[in-house]
Amino acid sequence: EVQLVQSGAEVKKPGESLKISCKGSGYIFTSYWIAWVRQMPGKGLEWMGIIYPGDSDTRYSPSFQGQVTISADKSISTAYLHWSSLKASDTAMYYCARAKCSSTICYGGDYWGQGTLVTVSS
Amino acid sequence: QSALTQPPSASGSPGQSVTISCTGTSSDVGGYNYVSWYQQHPGKAPKLMIYEVSKRPSGVPDRFSGSKSGNTASLTVSGLQAEDEADYYCSSYAGSNNFNVVFGGGTKLTVL
Numbered sequence: 001e002v003q004l005v006q007s008g009a010e011v012k013k014p015g016e017s018l019k020i021s022c023k024g025s026g027y028i029f030t031s032y033w034i035a036w037v038r039q040m041p042g043k044g045l046e047w048m049g050i051i052y053p054g055d056s057d058t059r060y061s062p063s064f065q066g067q068v069t070i071s072a073d074k075s076i077s078t079a080y081l082h083w084s085s086l087k088a089s090d091t092a093m094y095y096c097a098r099a100k101c102s103s104t105i106c107y108g109g110d111y112w113g114q115g116t117l118v119t120v121s122s
Numbered sequence: 123q124s125a126l127t128q129p130p131s132a133s134g135s136p137g138q139s140v141t142i143s144c145t146g147t148s149s150d151v152g153g154y155n156y157v158s159w160y161q162q163h164p165g166k167a168p169k170l171m172i173y174e175v176s177k178r179p180s181g182v183p184d185r186f187s188g189s190k191s192g193n194t195a196s197l198t199v200s201g202l203q204a205e206d207e208a209d210y211y212c213s214s215y216a217g218s219n220n221f222n223v224v225f226g227g228g229t230k231l232t233v234l
Contacts, residue, residue: 033221035223037168044125044211044225044226044227044228045160045168045213045225045228046225047213047223059222061222062222095168097168099221100158100170105154105156105215105221106215106221106223107154107156107158107173107213107214107215107221107223108160108173110170110179112170113167
């Protein structure tokens with residue numbers, strides 16, 4: 001069974017750093033892209049970026065380029081989303097998803113993690 | 123990129139059919155057959171319901187169907203059931219070598 005298990009909820013102060021995780025199991029982790037998706041409170045879904053754990057090839061949505069860092073450790077089948085300096089506007093639920101791909105194009109997620117709630121408040 | 127445009131709400135009675143639209147541009151919905159639809163119940167993660175415009179993942183009831191015409195994609199839910207009440211989001215590949223994807227703003231489906 002394919003599973004993506006994310007790390008637990010976080011409460012941080014503005015300016016602090018944070019790395020949340022997403023551990024895959026039940027499939028070959030290095031063979032599928034992993035995407036990160038943001039959902040701000042009461043709002044819709046936003047595609048942040050995507051990583052291929054096999055070689056750490058990473059692509060960012062223009063809106064999130066330079067705002068976050070996506071990485072992966074294939075030895076432990078885990079992808080990460082990292083902030084170096086959090087802002088209150090980073091408060092949101094963050095989902096990882098195994099990307100749905102067709103040949104050389106990835107366009108969505110077929111299996112999703114349970115989400116990690118990040119709250120940034122002074 | 124702007125988000126895809128969805129109606130904020132839709133509704134229908136049990137057993138009826140409801141169609142939710144998703145309008146983009148020739149740079150996303152109209153340009154690629156990579157439209158997906160997701161169902162999200164309150165407090166839960168999104169669930170893939172339709173991919174590549176009209177394909178259903180294993181386990182998704184055939185009451186859910188997808189289509190596309192020009193820059194507008196549609197999700198139709200036939201034989202509405204109480205458990206179909208949820209938020210529905212469309213998404214589309216938006217081109218470029220950064221695998222960019224755009225989402226719609228979501229539609230709240232109410233089963234009356």
